[in-house]
Structures are given as structure tokens and as C-alpha cells.
Amino acid sequence: AIRMTQSPSSFSASTGDRVTITCRASQGISSYLAWYQQKPGKAPKLLIYAASTLQSGVPSRFSGSGSGTDFTLTITCLQSEDFATYYCQQYYTYPPTFGGGTKVEIK
Amino acid sequence: EVQLVESGGVVVQPGGSLRLSCAASGFTFDDYAMHWVRQAPGKGLEWVSLISWDAGSTYYVDSVNGRFTISRDNSKNSLYLQMNSLRAEDTALYYCAKDTVRYGSGSYPDFWGQGTLVTVSS
Secondary structure (H helix, E strand, O other): OOOEEEEOOEEEEOOOOOEEEEEEEOOOOOOOEEEEEEOOOOOOEEEEEOOOEEOOOOOOOEEEEEEOOEEEEEEOOOOHHHOOEEEEEEOOOOOOEEOOOEEEEEO | OOEEEEEOOOEEOOOOOEEEEEEEEOOOHHHOOEEEEEEOOOOOEEEEEEEOOOOOOEEEOOOOEOOEEEEEEOOOOEEEEEEOOOOHHHOEEEEEEEEOOOOOOOOOEEEEOOOEEEEEOO
């Protein structure tokens, strides 16, 4: 199975900050990558698919980039509602696999 | 509005069986593949299984292959997960999730239910 490694696993940030989360695949996955946001006690929410395409209704402060093995999720001007855990997922091949998650906490 | 409502999660003994259900509404159910994804308490997400729109194709993660069976009833807009030979490590919140295409190949879940909790313990 393809291993997805996210970094960092957690960090603290302030409202208004620009934050970047990294996801690395153990082998090339082209652009078959999605990003999800999960808040405590809630289901994951799709933010980005195909590495850089914003899901309908997701604020434009979220953006994704990368292809092959290295990907990033960037949140410009962090808002209070963005404090959550973020997961990347490859869907290049079965089984689909998730990164371990990155928890964004309030500084 | 897309809605996915899971049910059937309970406390079960190791070696036991359980059937989870997911009731779908707000979209044309038989136009999409469907997933089960689980999350152990305090842990990350783990994909479990996928079924194509017509149940003609199914996929499983290795750790459940041979023990779990995914199925669907398009006439009832429902997805199921039959879980046998349950182990402590199957303890998790199980999410039902909708895919974006019929076969699920090269695609991803775009909408998730709220989950149902399965606890395997003696």
C-alpha cells in the first residue's frame, strides 16, 4: 500500500497566519490526492481534490499544490473556524490511504 | 441535501458479528460508488471498503478482507457492511461515504455521514 506521510503532525498558529501542511507519498500518485478537514466530533469534509481543485463551497483561502510525491495544503489568513485536523488521501490505487493527520491548534 | 445516516454500531465480543447500515438520501444513490471508512478512537482515518454503483466490484483493505463484506440495495438506497470475526482492533467509528463516480476507480469520497461506533470488547 502507498504510505502517506504528513508533516507536521501538529502545530499552533494564530488567526490571520498563513499555514502550510505537507503530504508526501511513498511512490508517485500523479495528482490523485484529496485533502479533508475534520473538526472534533464531526465527519471529515472534502476541501480539495485532484491535488489543487477546490471543492464547491470551500473558501478560497484554502489551496493545494503538488504532483507526483510531494503535496501541500495552504491556508492563507487562518480563521477561527479553520482550527481542525487535516488529512491527505491518495486515490491513485487501492487501497486508498490517508496521511496521519495534521492538527492545527490555536496559539 | 445529501444525507448519509449510519446505524448498527454496538458493543460486541471478540469473534462476534455485526451488520452496519447506511441510509442515503438527497442524491441518486445508484449513480455512485460508496465507501466505508473507519476511525479508531483518537486516531486517524482508515479506508475499509468500496462498492461500485451496481455492486459488480468490491474492494477491501487487507486487514478486513475475508472478514467483512460490503453490499448495497439500490431499491432501498442503503449500504451495508457485514462484519464477522471481529477483533479488538476493529473498534472504531465507521463512516459511510459517497464517491463522485459510479465505479470509484481513481476517485474519492466527497460526502460523509456522521458515523456509527463499533466497540469490540469482552
